[in-house]
Amino acid sequence: MSYREAIVAAQRDALRSDDRVFLMGEDIGLAGGPFKTTDGLQEEFGPSRVRDTPISEQAFVGAAMGMALTGYRPIVELMFSDFMGVCFDQIVNSIAKHRFMQGGTLELPLVIRAIGGGGVRFGAQHSQTGEGWLLPVPGLKVYSSASPNEAYNLLLAAVYDPNPVVVIEHKLLFSRKGPVERLAGEPPLVDGPKQLRVGKDITIVASLGMVERIEAASSELEQTGISAELFDLRAIRPFEPKLIVESVQKTKRLLVVEENHSLGGWGGELVAVVARQALNDLATPPERITLPDWPMPYSPALEDAAMPSVDAIVTRARVMVEGRRS
Amino acid sequence: MLLIRCFEDKVHEAFQKNLVFGTTHLCQGQEAVSAGALECLRDDDMLTYTYRGHGQVIARGMDPEDAFAEIFGRDSGCSRGLGGSMHLADLSLGLLGSFAIVGAGLPVAVGAAISAQLNERGQVAMTFFGDGSTNIGTFHESMNLAAVWKLPIVFICENNLYGEYSPILLTTPFEDLAKRAIAYDMPSDIVDGNDVVAVYEAVLRATDRARAGGGPTFVECKTYRQRGHSRSDPAKYRPDDELESWLKRDPIARCEAVLKTLDGFDASGIERIKLSVENLIDEAFESAASAPWPEVRDLSFAALRQD
Numbered sequence: 001m002s003y004r005e006a007i008v009a010a011q012r013d014a015l016r017s018d019d020r021v022f023l024m025g026e027d028i029g030l031a032g033g034p035f036k037t038t039d040g041l042q043e044e045f046g047p048s049r050v051r052d053t054p055i056s057e058q059a060f061v062g063a064a065m066g067m068a069l070t071g072y073r074p075i076v077e078l079m080f081s082d083f084m085g086v087c088f089d090q091i092v093n094s095i096a097k098h099r100f101m102q103g104g105t106l107e108l109p110l111v112i113r114a115i116g117g118g119g120v121r122f123g124a125q126h127s128q129t130g131e132g133w134l135l136p137v138p139g140l141k142v143y144s145s146a147s148p149n150e151a152y153n154l155l156l157a158a159v160y161d162p163n164p165v166v167v168i169e170h171k172l173l174f175s176r177k178g179p180v181e182r183l184a185g186e187p188p189l190v191d192g193p194k195q196l197r198v199g200k201d202i203t204i205v206a207s208l209g210m211v212e213r214i215e216a217a218s219s220e221l222e223q224t225g226i227s228a229e230l231f232d233l234r235a236i237r238p239f240e241p242k243l244i245v246e247s248v249q250k251t252k253r254l255l256v257v258e259e260n261h262s263l264g265g266w267g268g269e270l271v272a273v274v275a276r277q278a279l280n281d282l283a284t285p286p287e288r289i290t291l292p293d294w295p296m297p298y299s300p301a302l303e304d305a306a307m308p309s310v311d312a313i314v315t316r317a318r319v320m321v322e323g324r325r326s
Numbered sequence: 327m328l329l330i331r332c333f334e335d336k337v338h339e340a341f342q343k344n345l346v347f348g349t350t351h352l353c354q355g356q357e358a359v360s361a362g363a364l365e366c367l368r369d370d371d372m373l374t375y376t377y378r379g380h381g382q383v384i385a386r387g388m389d390p391e392d393a394f395a396e397i398f399g400r401d402s403g404c405s406r407g408l409g410g411s412m413h414l415a416d417l418s419l420g421l422l423g424s425f426a427i428v429g430a431g432l433p434v435a436v437g438a439a440i441s442a443q444l445n446e447r448g449q450v451a452m453t454f455f456g457d458g459s460t461n462i463g464t465f466h467e468s469m470n471l472a473a474v475w476k477l478p479i480v481f482i483c484e485n486n487l488y489g490e491y492s493p494i495l496l497t498t499p500f501e502d503l504a505k506r507a508i509a510y511d512m513p514s515d516i517v518d519g520n521d522v523v524a525v526y527e528a529v530l531r532a533t534d535r536a537r538a539g540g541g542p543t544f545v546e547c548k549t550y551r552q553r554g555h556s557r558s559d560p561a562k563y564r565p566d567d568e569l570e571s572w573l574k575r576d577p578i579a580r581c582e583a584v585l586k587t588l589d590g591f592d593a594s595g596i597e598r599i600k601l602s603v604e605n606l607i608d609e610a611f612e613s614a615a616s617a618p619w620p621e622v623r624d625l626s627f628a629a630l631r632q633d
Contacts, residue, residue: 022444048444054474059433059467066437066451069422070372072444074437089464093427094434096629101413102423103405104628138629162631238630 004174006148007037007113010155011075013182015045021159022067024051024060025077025113034079035115035174057087061112065095065164068110073159081116081130081168088133095164096139107162111155117170117209117259119307124295127303129208131236132264134166141165142236143190146211148178150234153188160187168236170209170259192240195247199229201321202253205244205270207233210257210308217313226321236266241273248274252283253320257308262290284320289313327357327522327578328600330381332607333390337380337397337411341557345398345615350411351378355520355552358577359454359484360385362525363545366533367452372420372438374431375454377412378484378551379424382454386419390607394614401620408620408628429464431455432481436468439477439542450536451479458489460503469544473510476541480532481507483544484519486551491563507544519547520577523584550575 001009014021023038023045029052032039042050053060057078064074078084084091091112099106118127134142141163145151151169158165193205197218206214211232218228229247248254254274256267271286289308297303334352341350353360360381367373367386375382383393388404396403397411404416412426422438425431435453442449459465460483472479483503487494494501507514513535517528525547532543550572554561561569585591626632 022440051475054467054470056467056471058464059436059471062430062433062464062468063437063440063471066372066374066422066434066439067441068437069417069434070438070441072441089427089430090433094423094425094430098423099630100625100628101405101409102415102417103403103408104625106417107631138626141630 001148001177001180002174003148003151003176004035004037006152006180007155007169008039008041009180010152011038011041012044014075014156014159015041015049018073020071020073022049022072022074024053024064024074026053026055026079028052028077033077035171037077037115057083058090061087061090062094064110064112065090065098065108068108068164069106073109075111075113075159078112078114080126081114082125082128084114084130084133091140091166092137096137100139108164109162110164111158112164112166113155114166114168115171116168117172118296118303119172119209121298121300121303123298127296129168129170129259131168131207131258131266132260135236135264135266139164140237142168143234144168144208144236145170146173146208146232146234148176149180150232152180152182154190154234157188157190168208172209173212176212190235192235193231193233193243195229195243196232197228197230199227199251201227201251202255202317203229203231203244203247203251204255204257204313204317205231205233206257207236207266208259210259213308213310214257214313216310217317220310220314221317224318226317228317233266239266239269241270244270245274245277249278249281252281254286255313255317255320256286256288257313258288258290259308260290261293262288263293265290287316287320289316327361327581328603329390329607330357330360330384331578332603333384333393334380336607336611340398340611340615346411347399348410349556349558350397351556352553353378353381353551355572355576356484356486356549357381358522358525358581359482359519359547359549362522363452363482363529365526366529367420367450370420370447371450371452372422372435373452373454374422374435375424376431376456377424377426378456379414379454383414383421383424386421388414388416388419388421389610391610391613394610395617398614398617399619400614400617402614402617406620408625429455429459429462432459432464432468435479436472436477439472439479440475442478443475448537449478450533452482453479454482454484456489457483457485457487457494457498457503460506461489461497469506469510469512472542473512476539478536479542480529480536481542481544482529483546484549485546486549488551488555490555491559493563502546504544504546512542512544514544514546516546516548519549520575520580522577522581
């Protein structure tokens with residue numbers, strides 16, 4: 001199943017199994033979604049449950065909160081993660097704080113699907129992941145889907161979570177294929193980072209679109225005799241670094257690869273946790289590969305150079321393990 | 327209306343006694359809007375409102391002691407001291423939320439109206455906001471969405487002539503905000519917001535329309551904030567005599583005058599009502615003021631449900 005099909009399948013299964021599930025967003029109904037991530041859903045469930053909205057993120061993201069407070073489980077699609085900027089007040093001031101401000105009793109089961117990431121020549125306002133924007137916001141869960149299996153299971157877990165969840169999807173991954181584990185009955189659990197590969201020389205952590213790059217890099221590293229242990233962070237919030245710290249204690253090296261700017265990316269917190277809990281285990285300082293500190297350029301030549309590349313990951317890992325530049 | 331007035335006067339008094347922290351926004355003078363409009367709601371209807379929302383909360387039936395305790399930051403407050411004056415709410419009363427960001431409550435009420443439309447139980451959503459909100463984006467997006475989906479919602483604009491400290495014509499091209507509804511092809515009404523019966527009648531037309539599937543209505547209630555924007559505002563920017571002329575149109579005094587012309591009401595009966603309301607508020611105040619503080623503890627459970 002492709003990543004795109006997994007997103008559709010999760011929503012279809014949720015709509016089929018629970019009458020409270022409701023979808024809205026821009027062009028998600030008649031058109032099946034600008035990225036076809038709701039393809040066929042309006043045909044199956046009708047225009048009342050799968051609704052095309054005006055281009056009004058503040059209204060429909062705020063409305064999702066109102067629905068969640070009154071018995072429904074809305075899923076809204078943000079065509080681009082960048083558009084979180086348009087409805088940031090709804091996400092950060094209303095949705096994230098409402099349960100807290102009402103004494104911590106109510107439930108707010110809503111999902112915001114945000115399609116993010118660069119590498120597709122969409123320029124500075126349509127290429128951000130948005131992960132870093134949500135990093136310092138208590139009251140939200142934030143998941144990043146890196147594979148078809150995660151796209152399906154993180155989204156279904158989000159639908160059945162009593163808390164508001166932002167699920168970030170990466171548009172570079174839509175055609176990525178892979179197996180999807182579909183559990184019958186119980187909604188899937190999200191329990192921290194997912195170990196993708198066992199290794200002994202270096203721990204490499206990524207999220208979202210960077211996961212397939214660390215996977216590709218690890219294959220190359222293997223040919224040079226370096227065994228990398230890989231993690232997909234999966235949940236930006238709640239942030240659960242325990243497995244990664246244990247891995248670093250074993251491999252003695254940490255490399256973080258993320259499609260965010262260095263300042264404000266989750267890798268900064270991960271390095272801080274490792275420094276606090278595993279400093280004496282480290283053979284080399286932790287390293288991060290991030291976006292450069294400027295907005296995403298349009299030109300393919302410049303955008304490709306800005307995105308963390310497989311080559312850059314391989315090179316950095318080799319320096320960390322071999323102690324010299326290759 | 328008396329209950330709201332007494333409550334707000336008491337909050338003001340509490341502020342002077344250092345029982346209220348930060349800031350608070352009072353609604354003396356605007357009681358007829360809350361009292362008249364909420365009379366049109368059923369128990370299962372839903373509303374959102376603003377940081378100047380004590381009136382709606384009291385009119386909807388929150389125990390004044392729970393409201394005082396929240397404003398005083400006590401553990402027995404409606405939100406256990408986590409919300410404060412600007413965030414009084416109770417889901418079980420349909421009080422979905424009190425929003426401290428101008429305009430933020432409107433789309434949430436729109437969402438409640440989508441729920442009402444889907445569940446077909448004849449519920450309506452109502453959202454209260456001030457004149458200042460009609461200049462912010464969420465207002466326009468919410469009006470548009472409600473109109474295009476014919477949602478069962480009533481937009482209640484409390485036009486009290488001031489957006490925070492600024493008079494309306496300094497920030498808005500006209501005073502009759504019902505004109506805004508024309509752009510969304512939405513029925514609207516302008517009513518004397520200091521006449522509780524007029525408010526009730528206009529809002530009832532709107533809730534009837536919403537329940538019958540006729541979609542949203544915008545009701546502009548012309549009223550006046552007898553005090554400043556918040557506790558630190560002496561409201562010196564108001565023209566001479568403006569307050570005085572509006573005090574002559576005080577909603578409670580006007581209602582009293584009407585009641586006295588009806589059979590079964592006399593001055594002593596009204597005095598008895600006043601006294602019982604004052605006693606009720608005094609007792610609620612005393613209990614809340616002596617209620618215990620919240621225990622300092624890990625509050626992560628309140629940010630997210632953890633299981």
